[in-house]
Amino acid sequence: MDVIDKDVLVIGGGNAGLRAAIEASGFPELSVAVASKSMIPGGASVMSAGVFNVVGLGPEPATIEDIFNDTIIYGDYLNDQRMVRTCLEEGSERVMELERFGAMQPRRETDQYYFFDVVTPGTSKLYRFKNRYAWQVARALQEEAIERGVEFYPEVMITSVQTSSNGATGATGIDMKRGEFVVFRSNSVVIATGGGTSLYKRAYCDTSSTGDGYAMAFKVGAELANMEFVQWIWNTNLYPPALEGRTDPVTALELALGGDLTVKEVLRNVKFVNVLGERFMERYDPVWMEMATDDVLCVAIFNEVRQRRGTKKGGILMDLTEVPKEINYRWRKGLDRHWSEMLHQIFDEEELRWEKPLEVGPAAIYSPGGIKINLNGETNIPGLYAVGAASCGMHGTAYLAGNCLGIDTLAMGKRTGETAARHALKKATPKIDWNSVDKERKRVFAPLEREEGESTYEIKTYIQNLMFDKVGIIRNEKGLKEAIQDFQRLNEEVIPRLYTCDKHQSYNIEWKTAIEVQHMCLCAEIMARSALFRTESRGGCFREDFPKRDNANWCVQTGIQLKRGGIKIYTIPLEFVYLEPGDIGWKEDWLPKMYPEFSGNPSVLHAKLK
Amino acid sequence: MVLKKKKKVKLRVFRYDPIEDLSPRYETFDVSYIPHMTVLDALMYVRKNLDSSLAFRYSCRQWVCGQCAVKVNGKPALICKTSIEDEEITVDPLTPFPVVRDLVVDRRKVQDRIKGIKPFLMRKNPAIKEPEPIDIKVADTFVHLNQCIDCYACVSACPMISTKKDVTDGFAGPVTMIKLAKFALDPRDEADRASAAYSEGAYSCTACAKCKEVCPWDIDIPTLGIRYLRQLLVERGDVPKTAQDALMNTYKYGNPWGQRKDRRGEWAKDFNVKNIPKGKNADILYYVGCTPSYDPRIQEVARAMVFVLREAGVDFGILGNEEMCCGAPMLRLGEKGLFDMLVEENLNLFEKYNVKKVVTTSPHSYNAFLNDYPKKGLRVQHYTQLLSELIDEGKINFSKKVDAVVTYHDPCFLGRYNDVYEPPRKILEAIPGLKLVEMPRNKENSFCCGGGGGMMWVDELGEERACVVRAREAVSVEPDVVATACPFCLSSLEDGFKIIDKEVPVKDIIELVKDAI
Numbered sequence A: 001m002d003v004i005d006k007d008v009l010v011i012g013g014g015n016a017g018l019r020a021a022i023e024a025s026g027f028p029e030l031s032v033a034v035a036s037k038s039m040i041p042g043g044a045s046v047m048s049a050g051v052f053n054v055v056g057l058g059p060e061p062a063t064i065e066d067i068f069n070d071t072i073i074y075g076d077y078l079n080d081q082r083m084v085r086t087c088l089e090e091g092s093e094r095v096m097e098l099e100r101f102g103a104m105q106p107r108r109e110t111d112q113y114y115f116f117d118v119v120t121p122g123t124s125k126l127y128r129f130k131n132r133y134a135w136q137v138a139r140a141l142q143e144e145a146i147e148r149g150v151e152f153y154p155e156v157m158i159t160s161v162q163t164s165s166n167g168a169t170g171a172t173g174i175d176m177k178r179g180e181f182v183v184f185r186s187n188s189v190v191i192a193t194g195g196g197t198s199l200y201k202r203a204y205c206d207t208s209s210t211g212d213g214y215a216m217a218f219k220v221g222a223e224l225a226n227m228e229f230v231q232w233i234w235n236t237n238l239y240p241p242a243l244e245g246r247t248d249p250v251t252a253l254e255l256a257l258g259g260d261l262t263v264k265e266v267l268r269n270v271k272f273v274n275v276l277g278e279r280f281m282e283r284y285d286p287v288w289m290e291m292a293t294d295d296v297l298c299v300a301i302f303n304e305v306r307q308r309r310g311t312k313k314g315g316i317l318m319d320l321t322e323v324p325k326e327i328n329y330r331w332r333k334g335l336d337r338h339w340s341e342m343l344h345q346i347f348d349e350e351e352l353r354w355e356k357p358l359e360v361g362p363a364a365i366y367s368p369g370g371i372k373i374n375l376n377g378e379t380n381i382p383g384l385y386a387v388g389a390a391s392c393g394m395h396g397t398a399y400l401a402g403n404c405l406g407i408d409t410l411a412m413g414k415r416t417g418e419t420a421a422r423h424a425l426k427k428a429t430p431k432i433d434w435n436s437v438d439k440e441r442k443r444v445f446a447p448l449e450r451e452e453g454e455s456t457y458e459i460k461t462y463i464q465n466l467m468f469d470k471v472g473i474i475r476n477e478k479g480l481k482e483a484i485q486d487f488q489r490l491n492e493e494v495i496p497r498l499y500t501c502d503k504h505q506s507y508n509i510e511w512k513t514a515i516e517v518q519h520m521c522l523c524a525e526i527m528a529r530s531a532l533f534r535t536e537s538r539g540g541c542f543r544e545d546f547p548k549r550d551n552a553n554w555c556v557q558t559g560i561q562l563k564r565g566g567i568k569i570y571t572i573p574l575e576f577v578y579l580e581p582g583d584i585g586w587k588e589d590w591l592p593k594m595y596p597e598f599s600g601n602p603s604v605l606h607a608k609l610k
Numbered sequence B: 001m002v003l004k005k006k007k008k009v010k011l012r013v014f015r016y017d018p019i020e021d022l023s024p025r026y027e028t029f030d031v032s033y034i035p036h037m038t039v040l041d042a043l044m045y046v047r048k049n050l051d052s053s054l055a056f057r058y059s060c061r062q063w064v065c066g067q068c069a070v071k072v073n074g075k076p077a078l079i080c081k082t083s084i085e086d087e088e089i090t091v092d093p094l095t096p097f098p099v100v101r102d103l104v105v106d107r108r109k110v111q112d113r114i115k116g117i118k119p120f121l122m123r124k125n126p127a128i129k130e131p132e133p134i135d136i137k138v139a140d141t142f143v144h145l146n147q148c149i150d151c152y153a154c155v156s157a158c159p160m161i162s163t164k165k166d167v168t169d170g171f172a173g174p175v176t177m178i179k180l181a182k183f184a185l186d187p188r189d190e191a192d193r194a195s196a197a198y199s200e201g202a203y204s205c206t207a208c209a210k211c212k213e214v215c216p217w218d219i220d221i222p223t224l225g226i227r228y229l230r231q232l233l234v235e236r237g238d239v240p241k242t243a244q245d246a247l248m249n250t251y252k253y254g255n256p257w258g259q260r261k262d263r264r265g266e267w268a269k270d271f272n273v274k275n276i277p278k279g280k281n282a283d284i285l286y287y288v289g290c291t292p293s294y295d296p297r298i299q300e301v302a303r304a305m306v307f308v309l310r311e312a313g314v315d316f317g318i319l320g321n322e323e324m325c326c327g328a329p330m331l332r333l334g335e336k337g338l339f340d341m342l343v344e345e346n347l348n349l350f351e352k353y354n355v356k357k358v359v360t361t362s363p364h365s366y367n368a369f370l371n372d373y374p375k376k377g378l379r380v381q382h383y384t385q386l387l388s389e390l391i392d393e394g395k396i397n398f399s400k401k402v403d404a405v406v407t408y409h410d411p412c413f414l415g416r417y418n419d420v421y422e423p424p425r426k427i428l429e430a431i432p433g434l435k436l437v438e439m440p441r442n443k444e445n446s447f448c449c450g451g452g453g454g455m456m457w458v459d460e461l462g463e464e465r466a467c468v469v470r471a472r473e474a475v476s477v478e479p480d481v482v483a484t485a486c487p488f489c490l491s492s493l494e495d496g497f498k499i500i501d502k503e504v505p506v507k508d509i510i511e512l513v514k515d516a517i
Helices: A015-024 A064-075 A081-101 A133-147 A212-219 A249-257 A263-267 A294-306 A325-334 A337-346 A403-426 A434-449 A456-470 A477-497 A509-533 A602-609 B039-050 B108-116 B136-145 B153-157 B174-185 B193-199 B210-214 B221-236 B241-253 B290-294 B296-311 B328-333 B336-352 B363-372 B383-392 B422-430 B466-476 B487-499 B509-516
Strands: A002-005 A008-011 A032-036 A051-053 A107-109 A126-128 A151-154 A156-164 A167-175 A180-185 A188-191 A231-237 A271-273 A316-319 A358-366 A370-372 A384-386 A556-563 A566-573 B008-015 B025-032 B069-072 B075-078 B088-092 B099-101 B284-287 B357-360 B379-382 B404-408 B434-437 B481-484 B506-508
Touching (some): A008 A015, A008 A167, A008 A403, A015 A032, A015 A403, A032 A156, A064 A081, A081 A133, A156 A180, A156 A212, A156 A434, A156 A509, A167 A188, A167 A434, A167 A509, A180 A434, A188 A212, A212 A384, A212 A509, A212 A556, A231 A249, A249 A325, A249 A337, A271 A294, A294 A316, A294 A358, A384 A403, A456 A477, A456 A509, A477 A509, A509 A556, A509 A566, B008 B039, B039 B088, B069 B153, B075 B153, B075 B210, B108 B174, B153 B210, B174 B193, B193 B221, B210 B221, B221 B328, B241 B328, B241 B336, B284 B296, B290 B296, B290 B487, B296 B487, B296 B509, B328 B336, B328 B363, B357 B363, B357 B383, B363 B379, B379 B383, B383 B422, B383 B509, B404 B422, B422 B509, B466 B487, B481 B487, B481 B509, B487 B506
Parallel strands (some): A002 A180, A008 A188, A032 A151, A188 A384, B008 B088, B284 B357, B357 B379, B404 B434, B404 B481
Antiparallel strands (some): A051 A126, A156 A167, A167 A180, A231 A358, A271 A316, A316 A358, B008 B025, B069 B075, B069 B088
16 A cells, blocks of 8 residues: 655645645745646546636736626526635636746737627626636646646545544545556645536536545535535537536537627527427516526426426527528638537538537536635535535635636635645644544445446446436426435435446546545435435525525535534525525516426427427 | 448447456447437447447537546547447557556546646746737737647557557657647747657657547647657757768758768669759659668669659659758658758759659658658649559550469558558559458557657657557558558658568568569
8 A cells, every 4th residue: 555645735726726736846945746636637627618707917907896796697696706716816826827837828919818798697897718728727727736746646536535523634546547546645635626516317517527536525524605506507418328418509609609699699580499380488487588598498408308398318409590591601711720620520511511419418517515615615525625616615605707706716725725725734643533534444345345236337327327317407396306216325325335347457447437426425315315406596596396586594615514413404594695586687587487388299200300 | 421221330349347347348239220310329329229338438528628538439539429330340458558447548648647747837937918918820820739638549659659558658749749839839838848859759759640530639749749859859950860960961961861962872773864964854753762772772762663664654854963851851750940941952952953743752751752842833743643544554564463462551741641541552553463351450440550750760768669559550460561562661660560570571552563564
């Protein structure tokens, strides 16, 4: 068993983790490591479209108020307002800093960055990096981390956080390549493992966002918050299966049209059609139709699919035939090559010319909830920190496009890295509880050693489908209770009997999946319980039995924690430092009319559709 | 699309666990075809339904994480980007990386090489103001180079690496070069990137452009990466001695071989070829090139050309002693100044003698005139293109049979650079009695002979040379003759056969045509 002594251990190699590691390595006395189950840089950070909200830059600079207000509207008042404000104040500095790290932003003038306006509900100017720039941000952070001597452990999957009564003592994991158990002895452990979108069968993010950080932190008693919220995107591809949910043609539209023509204007001429040939938005939002807000579109599409009026692959048809040809031309010409090739990979030429409807469906894009942190990235456990999508505080119910990169990963990354480093400075070498490590080792190796039991891949698919159906876009008490019962059963009876057919130790993906599935199942239960607890509808948590927003009772975060005696779920009151709920524009309350389930034979319809 | 729904795809996958298995093996899986299917779909299907122990990496599914590069039908590619178009597909791990398991390779050695070049911005003085003034074009090029996603497909495709036993043997590879070029280009970076480029093997590139072809992001590694670095090295005079001599010779004598200028036309002295500078008019200028003018072996090619063109009744002439080097190798060696000078001189010559159409022996000259020279309305053809037209017009009468099994080696500057794959094959197939067989790697997948990019004048690093690997590959299809259409390929391959001690004649296509007339 390898024991690796590092003062600060960062779990996760995305932007948030790397930024924290960079900051921690600024203290020369400390040794800093980044461990990731994927490559470094990796995760969802490299996939981002590269949108930054920046204060005070550009031809018409946005003010802090602009972005702050939009953030609160998007987050539906569940944000940690102090955190948003502080990070916005520091955000521009963090973006400028990227050039010091080695990034180079595309320029409009020699001394002016390239700006790009994206449509937002308010007034903020989004500052977008051209050319899939987000990848290059991750690259710059990686390079800076190498320069500062941060040690990388790619493909080392951390499986548990170790704590003692004094706080974090380290972590355990498997070195995937050799299949060996490793122990990190660290005073500060930063969880930057990203979100839990892969808990759903269709996710827009990378396939490795399986909520590992949530589960690991929860198990050692960290408080999670807002776990019921999931952000959805309504227009992703459904085919081929491996690439399901990967590309969203409407975002591509936004990027290609370059801001002067809004997507909503294009959507004026778009028709959403179900398999019955109905323009179903008439039922959900007769005023705004397809131009309704994204939440409404997600619910409408999901409901059509749920009630068997969707296509076989679980989506609807987006009919763009009446959109002026000129826009299609601009779309096809305006796309950069990457987008264009990605679309060609999944759609036919006819579909791309908008002569045939595009089949699209909703996918999970972000987990706004997570490990509850304060402004310094601290959790309720000393020495345990969280940052990025693994944490909760910044976004409320949903992120505002451009906030994830700039203020969440970079600004909070720096703050968290600094706190973690200062904590480590004060501590002597931590004492690992070897009994607990041994127990963890047994747990991790059990699926590999078991000769028979439950199939890893089957359980994974089962969880993903169940989450999508019952803890997905539309939730209700009955479904949630069933889901909780199911997940409880899985956690108690099935998970302990997981086994892998593949018994090799080196690079055993089935084994890795078995460990992920354990984390996923725990997360799934947490999310379902939180969703059941919140008896209102807000953001990405739509309860059809409580379809209204309930400001009087529910302008609070949902906390969930493992305490002696089981899972405790409760509300966490929020401090409204700058804006009281309702101070600025609420998103209009919207009550969808639900229709009874379609009772005919869907296969007849599918045949008719062809 | 050839495949229809419900068809089966045969997926041949490399399997190996170095700890448990004695040797690697291939396993075949049948997977049902679905529209828009990618290799990732097929592999995921296998892992989920047929064999859960199949190891491969993937994460993002949209070509940005760089983890899933493998060899699909021998060609390095991202599995999430590669659509299935054939009924049979072979998936191998990237070579020459050590295999961790199945399709997963250990990339540490390349990562260490990259780490060795200090892959981070090195500057002492911080910017005075931010955003720092940087030229818009420089920033755009930087962003283009910085698109590299570390998939290492280029490393696996590079003929200067894939021939070696190990990634650490010699050339550090296109990926390291592209990173060095990025920092060298960066006006903020103060480190000496050019020296690093020299020691990492900037003079090991054959400019075959295979790296650019397999790059999922189409990064122009040969031009913006390696040629740029070589230009910096030439400016400082850091060029291998042998290449330095070639450059100096070209400067002095108009050819890299250091031969006398007044003997350039000597090869043709018994043939009474029209000499355009001596007042003879001709429809076509036959641009011979340096190597065919001076190298005794390649002179045969030029003479064969004269014979064939005459037989076909083509009205052509040469520039004789006035001909100058086309400059293609000089440009690839990084001597842009010399190249510009040669461009000017050559264009002046063409203008002076009213040349409207040029036919070249070498694909290197052809590519230079066509793509590197300023567009002046000059019609440029490689001789294989002209010949294939002549065959179509029935102007070439074959009277003899060439009873031989022939395999054709695609020159990079003809094939990959200019998509000329069919004309050479058409000519060979038109020769009576000749049987054309293809090498395992042909056309788009062809493997460089190791002689391009100025490598004729530079010693190759590492143990096994590319020409040897290609010669062995040629031997594997048991040909009587190996044909090619490039003077450099011809020389390199002859070297290759000499080294492996096999007596397989290497001939230019034109020589085979001559034999058949």
